[in-house]
Amino acid sequence: MILIMIESQWGSGMDKIIIEGGRRLKGSVEISGSKNASLPCLFATLLTDEPCTLNNVPELNDIDTTCKLLEHLGKKVERKDHSIQVTSRKPLKTEAPYELVKRMRASVLVLGPLLARFGKASCSMPGGCAIGVRPINIHLSSFQALGAETEFSQGMVRLKSNGLKGKKIVLDFPSVGATENALMACVLAKGQTILENVAKEPEIEDCAKFLNAMGAEIKGAGTSKIVVQGKDFLHGATHQVIPDRIETATYLIASAATKGEVELSHTYPKHLKVIINHLIKAGIKIQIKEDKLNREYATIFCKVQKAIKPVYIKTGPYPKFPTDVQAQWMSLMSLADGNSLIQETIFENRFVHAAELGRMGAKIKIKGNQAKVSGSGRLSGAEVMVSDLRAGAALVIAALAAKGKSVIQRVYHLDRGYEKLEQKLSRLGARIYRVHG
Numbered sequence: 001m002i003l004i005m006i007e008s009q010w011g012s013g014m015d016k017i018i019i020e021g022g023r024r025l026k027g028s029v030e031i032s033g034s035k036n037a038s039l040p041c042l043f044a045t046l047l048t049d050e051p052c053t054l055n056n057v058p059e060l061n062d063i064d065t066t067c068k069l070l071e072h073l074g075k076k077v078e079r080k081d082h083s084i085q086v087t088s089r090k091p092l093k094t095e096a097p098y099e100l101v102k103r104m105r106a107s108v109l110v111l112g113p114l115l116a117r118f119g120k121a122s123c124s125m126p127g128g129c130a131i132g133v134r135p136i137n138i139h140l141s142s143f144q145a146l147g148a149e150t151e152f153s154q155g156m157v158r159l160k161s162n163g164l165k166g167k168k169i170v171l172d173f174p175s176v177g178a179t180e181n182a183l184m185a186c187v188l189a190k191g192q193t194i195l196e197n198v199a200k201e202p203e204i205e206d207c208a209k210f211l212n213a214m215g216a217e218i219k220g221a222g223t224s225k226i227v228v229q230g231k232d233f234l235h236g237a238t239h240q241v242i243p244d245r246i247e248t249a250t251y252l253i254a255s256a257a258t259k260g261e262v263e264l265s266h267t268y269p270k271h272l273k274v275i276i277n278h279l280i281k282a283g284i285k286i287q288i289k290e291d292k293l294n295r296e297y298a299t300i301f302c303k304v305q306k307a308i309k310p311v312y313i314k315t316g317p318y319p320k321f322p323t324d325v326q327a328q329w330m331s332l333m334s335l336a337d338g339n340s341l342i343q344e345t346i347f348e349n350r351f352v353h354a355a356e357l358g359r360m361g362a363k364i365k366i367k368g369n370q371a372k373v374s375g376s377g378r379l380s381g382a383e384v385m386v387s388d389l390r391a392g393a394a395l396v397i398a399a400l401a402a403k404g405k406s407v408i409q410r411v412y413h414l415d416r417g418y419e420k421l422e423q424k425l426s427r428l429g430a431r432i433y434r435v436h437g
């Protein structure tokens with residue numbers, strides 16, 4: 001077998017990642033822009049024909065899919081490094097096809113802006129995925145509350161309205177996507193909308209900041225109640241996307257798992273309080289230093305001197321422990337000195353990685369939404385398969401810490417959400433290669 005050191009981050013669906021584990025990560029890494037903040041901001045450009053520029057957008061497959069979808073709808077998308085400029089090239093279409101929606105569930109975020117601007121929008125219904133059923137009922141009931149009619153036919157959901165009207169809407173659950181979709185719909189609705197029980201994730205606040213720069217009047221984003229004064233139109237704007245808190249958490253845990261010493265720059269520790277607190281409880285030394293050149297950013301230093309202590313986690317909506325870091329935490333706990341418990345409350349099937357970690361020697365028992373992890377302090381390399389993006393991150397972390405060689409299959413999931421993963425880890429001293437399939 002020929003091992004090829006990765007030159008480009010893009011590979012085919014059959015690519016594998018090979019990791020020769022057991023090396024402590026050491027050095028520094030710059031954190032990329034947030035995937036989950038970039039996506040709604042890109043969809044928000046549908047709310048205007050004027051040019052919009054987004055900076056600090058990561059180079060990822062999900063971003064490519066979003067750009068393709070915007071182009072399909074009639075936008076012109078120009079990318080240079082981490083900046084994306086979106087302009088209107090022709091009258092916009094209002095239908096997102098199955099071909100693109102099946103690649104990325106977040107494509108449903110076309111619905112809010114298109115409905116608000118054109119009084120109609122349709123989108124192929126996203127199916128379930130490896131981590132759960134993931135319905136869009138909360139998105140749709142918000143649109144209905146604003147005055148839209150919904151219709152389902154041939155796998156599509158079609159929305160129409162004779163002009164959205166602001167209202168008080170209480171979400172059944174603080175869904176991230178439903179909050180973003182409702183927000184992008186009501187910025188152009190008539191009058192005031194009050195959204196309650198909304199998601200408080202930093203990505204919502206970032207999207208609202210961009211919408212306000214476009215002329216929207218949104219107050220309270222980042223809290224559970226958002227008040228929006230509807231406008232007749234929005235204009236173009238430029239926005240700097242926040243750093244990726246999930247990528248930061250992944251590198252912090254990778255560093256801890258390998259007993260490493262890593263510094264992560266260009267990140268916002270304020271978005272990572274719960275992760276940092278749990279790492280400290282696990283015995284990891286964390287230091288934070290403000291960036292002198294750009295005071296918005298900070299560098300987080302992470303060092304492990306002793307055995308990792310077992311620490312219980314329960315996932316929940318922000319500011320609780322993020323479900324997107326649960327899998328990585330499971331890898332860390334498999335390496336801890338003792339038993340721990342993980343409770344998943346957001347997705348009903350988000351423990352698929354446990355069986356793959358088992359192939360590397362982890363001892364995990366699943367019962368309902370709980371995972372009991374018997375930490376043994378060590379793992380051994382194995383051939384494993386990625387089921388979803390964060391499960392992939394967990395397997396990479398386990399492989400970095402494990403003794404011997406691991407082969408990780410189905411890495412296309414990782415390419416959706418981790419920019420230059422192999423390059424960044426190589427820079428930290430990992431032996432990691434991609435084999436193109």
Ligand code: UD1
Nearest residue numbers: 036106134135136137138139174175176177178324346347
């Ligand atoms: C977003 C994130 C994803 C993260 C998740 C939870 C993006 C692109 N993705 O996904 O990485 O794991 O938040 O933090 O930002 N639900 C319903 N009905 C709905 C909507 C959601 O029942 O209409 C349920 C889902 O099935 C799930 C839970 O609510 O069980 C949370 O989902 P949601 O917050 O909507 O996640 P996403 O926005 O899809």
